[in-house]
Amino acid sequence: MYSFTEENYLKTIFYLSIGTQEGVSTNALADSTNTRAASVSDMLKRLAEKGLINYQKYRGVTLTEEGERLALLVIRKHRLWEVFLAEKLQFGWDEVHVIAEELEHIRSERLIEKLDAFLGYPKFDPHGDPIPNAAGEMPRFIYRKLSEIVEGTTVVMTGVSEHSPAFLQHLDKAGLTLGCQLKVNEISDFDKSVSVLIDNVRTLFVSHEVAKNLLVK
Amino acid sequence: MYSFTEENYLKTIFYLSIGTQEGVSTNALADSTNTRAASVSDMLKRLAEKGLINYQKYRGVTLTEEGERLALLVIRKHRLWEVFLAEKLQFGWDEVHVIAEELEHIRSERLIEKLDAFLGYPKFDPHGDPIPNAAGEMPRFIYRKLSEIVEGTTVVMTGVSEHSPAFLQHLDKAGLTLGCQLKVNEISDFDKSVSVLIDNVRTLFVSHEVAKNLLVK
DNA sequence: TAATTTTTTTAGATTAGTCTAAATTTTTTA
DNA sequence: TAAAAAATTTAGACTAATCTAAAAAAATTA
Ligand SMILES: [Mn+2]
Ligand SMILES: [Mn+2]
Ligand SMILES: [Mn+2]
Ligand SMILES: [Mn+2]
Numbered sequence: 126m127y128s129f130t131e132e133n134y135l136k137t138i139f140y141l142s143i144g145t146q147e148g149v150s151t152n153a154l155a156d157s158t159n160t161r162a163a164s165v166s167d168m169l170k171r172l173a174e175k176g177l178i179n180y181q182k183y184r185g186v187t188l189t190e191e192g193e194r195l196a197l198l199v200i201r202k203h204r205l206w207e208v209f210l211a212e213k214l215q216f217g218w219d220e221v222h223v224i225a226e227e228l229e230h231i232r233s234e235r236l237i238e239k240l241d242a243f244l245g246y247p248k249f250d251p252h253g254d255p256i257p258n259a260a261g262e263m264p265r266f267i268y269r270k271l272s273e274i275v276e277g278t279t280v281v282m283t284g285v286s287e288h289s290p291a292f293l294q295h296l297d298k299a300g301l302t303l304g305c306q307l308k309v310n311e312i313s314d315f316d317k318s319v320s321v322l323i324d325n326v327r328t329l330f331v332s333h334e335v336a337k338n339l340l341v342k
Numbered sequence: 343m344y345s346f347t348e349e350n351y352l353k354t355i356f357y358l359s360i361g362t363q364e365g366v367s368t369n370a371l372a373d374s375t376n377t378r379a380a381s382v383s384d385m386l387k388r389l390a391e392k393g394l395i396n397y398q399k400y401r402g403v404t405l406t407e408e409g410e411r412l413a414l415l416v417i418r419k420h421r422l423w424e425v426f427l428a429e430k431l432q433f434g435w436d437e438v439h440v441i442a443e444e445l446e447h448i449r450s451e452r453l454i455e456k457l458d459a460f461l462g463y464p465k466f467d468p469h470g471d472p473i474p475n476a477a478g479e480m481p482r483f484i485y486r487k488l489s490e491i492v493e494g495t496t497v498v499m500t501g502v503s504e505h506s507p508a509f510l511q512h513l514d515k516a517g518l519t520l521g522c523q524l525k526v527n528e529i530s531d532f533d534k535s536v537s538v539l540i541d542n543v544r545t546l547f548v549s550h551e552v553a554k555n556l557l558v559k
Numbered sequence: 560t561a562a563t564t565t566t567t568t569t570a571g572a573t574t575a576g577t578c579t580a581a582a583t584t585t586t587t588t589a
Numbered sequence: 590t591a592a593a594a595a596a597t598t599t600a601g602a603c604t605a606a607t608c609t610a611a612a613a614a615a616a617t618t619a
Binding site: 130161167171183 | 614
């Protein structure tokens with residue numbers, strides 16, 4: 126059994142490892158976990174001891190196979206609870222993350238398997254992120270950002286790459302939800318803002334900042 | 343915000359206080375929390391400091407009003423989660439307690455109010471125990487034990503005073519569930535076992551040990 | 560490549576919660 | 590009511606997770 130803290134470190138290393146081969150740096154971990162580099166060094170020693178990370182002093186860390194499996198099981202629990210909160214308890218997609226941060230540490234395999242069944246074996250969480258399976262495996266989808274789509278193309282909104290309540294509430298106000306159809310009418314030369322036709326019914330201007338964080342397929 | 347450990351102590355003091363005016367002893371707490379008396383003494387000092395218990399050295403403890411309110415809020419969460427696990431996830435009433443021991447510490451008022459609504463504002467948990475309200479108030483019902491019912495009387499099973507999986511599984515095997523009607527046919531002079539007519543259809547012999555732990559009205 | 564800056568690790572403390580062993584207080588017994 | 594037993598508290602240590610300050614290593618810059 127691993128502590129909440131250890132599980133959080135594994136999860137953080139997993140997220141910081143995405144899209145890079147290099148090890149995650151001590152400072153990056155200190156930033157993400159709101160601790161100091163010294164505390165991170167201590168924890169890395171312990172996680173290495175337990176065979177969950179590959180760690181050489183001053184060299185950064187990567188997860189071992191077992192470490193990644195554990196990280197993905199925590200992420201599985203996090204995302205399943207988010208689905209529960211959003212679909213069954215009617216929480217907004219901007220509210221579910223903080224609560225799931227606590228629920229993800231509840232230790233009962235049977236609980237999570239039954240929850241999965243109760244939810245109808247969802248494949249994605251409320252933000253469009255894929256849910257790992259019970260073996261700790263997660264399909265990797267490669268989506269493009271709305272900001273990279275050329276004029277005239279029609280795409281579907283499949284996810285977000287920014288999960289802050291402020292951003293998600295902004296999308297709510299704009300009426301941008303997962304699954305909506307987006308036709309890129311025009312991209313402004315001036316500020317790269319995007320004019321999009323939503324679900325063939327209304328036109329919306331999306332700032333480049335927002336477009337960068339909308340994942341589409 | 344109080345720690346898991348502090349919440350567990352409050353809950354334990356609450357349960358050990360039931361049916362007595364006297365303070366709860368250090369040893370009783372050590373037994374119930376699987377710690378040593380010395381550890382309990384330490385914790386009692388801290389809880390007293392925070393105004394959650396009335397504590398004088400060597401005299402045992404009682405909860406203050408605030409301490410009792412907090413204990414009842416933890417119990418509220420525990421019992422609501424038990425209802426969720428039993429009714430929505432199809433866990434047996436013998437399985438829900440251990441999982442609820444973890445879930446009861448999730449800190450989100452909105453979560454528990456939404457869970458309450460989702461469950462249809464249940465009044466009792468799967469073992470027949472009443473669920474405190476959001477203000478930390480709990481109705482007190484006084485039920486009798488089946489072992490105290492005189493021959494010829496008909497009663498309804500409303501709860502259990504023993505919550506071990508072994509006992510609950512035993513009741514499952516015997517087909518004794520909350521709400522069933524029990525007519526006391528005969529009480530044995532020899533071993534105090536009770537012959538009961540269940541829901542007017544079948545007769546069952548219930549040992550005194552079991553009868554003592556069945557609450558009826 | 561030598562000096563400077565940045566990053567990381569070590570050293571030494573702190574806090575919550577726990578322990579064992581010893582001291583103290585209360586309760587029971589004779 | 591004094592001695593013995595039981596219950597409780599104190600003393601002193603330990604572990605996990607954190608911190609600040611100092612030392613050491615790596616990376617950058619001149
Ligand atoms: Mn999340
Ligand atoms: Mn977490
Ligand atoms: Mn319970
Ligand atoms: Mn608990």
